[in-house]
Amino acid sequence: MDISAIQNSLGMWLCASAMVGIILVQAIMYLRVSKKEASALGITEEQQKNAMRSAAITAVGPAIALSVMLITLMTTMGAPTAWMRMNDVGSGRTELAIASMVSDMVTAAEGTAEWDLQNFSYAVWAQGIDVAGWLIGAMVTVILGGKLTKTLNEKFDAKWVKLLMAGCLVSLFSYLLLNTVYMKPSSYVAAAGFGAVSMFVMNKLFSKNKRMQELSLGISILVGAALTQIIF
């Protein structure tokens, strides 16, 4: 049997659907719980709507960028596996790397159908373990993290704990920005600069316009990326 027929078989689609199904159910459940809690905390319906709309718009650009990786992964792993792994925590680049890492272990004669199948099976297992690793690491973190936050809140000035949490967000993004531009071509630095400038302009010009504030990040991303592409 041809490997791409196996990769794109109904069985593979069903397996992939199970993962995507879990992701969707998870999102629905969290949305319900957080909407209830938001109302209890006095966050207005309007604020919630604004937040959701803004989060959705902001996610569109990066999600489209993912699709390039998706197409690449589809050509090597088949559509269902690519669809599943791009939706779950396995990142495209890592999954491709893993797939090529395991090919050294394959014992079947190279170029045969057995080789293809064995290689695919090993890659799929390795990806499964990688994804499980991320999930388990995160599960341990959230179990221990809750206790840590509780201790922090009991031991320290609440005002400071709030600043600390907010500060972590800023430090995290500082790192992420630097890691994206450090030792990269100057066009990447320019993209970050254009993104920052468009955010600055949007914040200054539309400080009173709620709708534009919601869109500001989504627009800054597009303007930043587009300007960079035009100039470089």
Place this chain on the structure above:
Amino acid sequence: MFDKKCLRLGLISMGGAVAASFLPGLYLYFKFGIIPSATEMGAICSMLAASFLIGWIIQPITFYPAMGVGASCISWTTGNVADLRMPAISAGQKAAGVEAGTSESNVLSTMSAAISSFVVVAILTVFTFVGSGLLAVLPESVTAAFSYITPAIFGAIIMDYVMKNIKYNLPLVVAGVIFFLIFKQFGMSSVWINLFVVIAGMFVSRALFVIYKTRDASK
């Protein structure tokens, strides 16, 4: 209470995702009888652990203070934490006008992360079925611009934070740059640099808090 609910929900759904993650491998085994042997499985595990173990442990911890329980669970099930979930969370909090680090922001992080899941599943599903055609239609100049999305996001977010609270956030960003460069000099791997930049930031924010408090008191 909310965190407790999020934790329970997270453990159940992530446990399910762990199981689902092995389905394709099991399917190939039952259908074609092909599976890595125990030794090969061990070799795969150690190979993966060597490359990713530190990330599996350190990355969720690094992002946890900024995301909280609910958003952590969603984000580590669905991935693209830094370049997609974090920006969505940050945008959601901004649009609702809540302060970061509060219970309100925690709830909105969870809500924003959940919404981003729907968006990503929808877009990836469309591209899975019509993707190759769609990408082929786009001119190359457009697809090439995709790689600039990530730096543009981070540049915009940093600017937003600095404008929102220049007193705290500007020193934090500057400190982040300094620590990043110092840690790079030591040749640390990026996972560790990420964690240490966040930890160093905690000390900086403590120092800022104390400095501004004493200054206000002396006024």
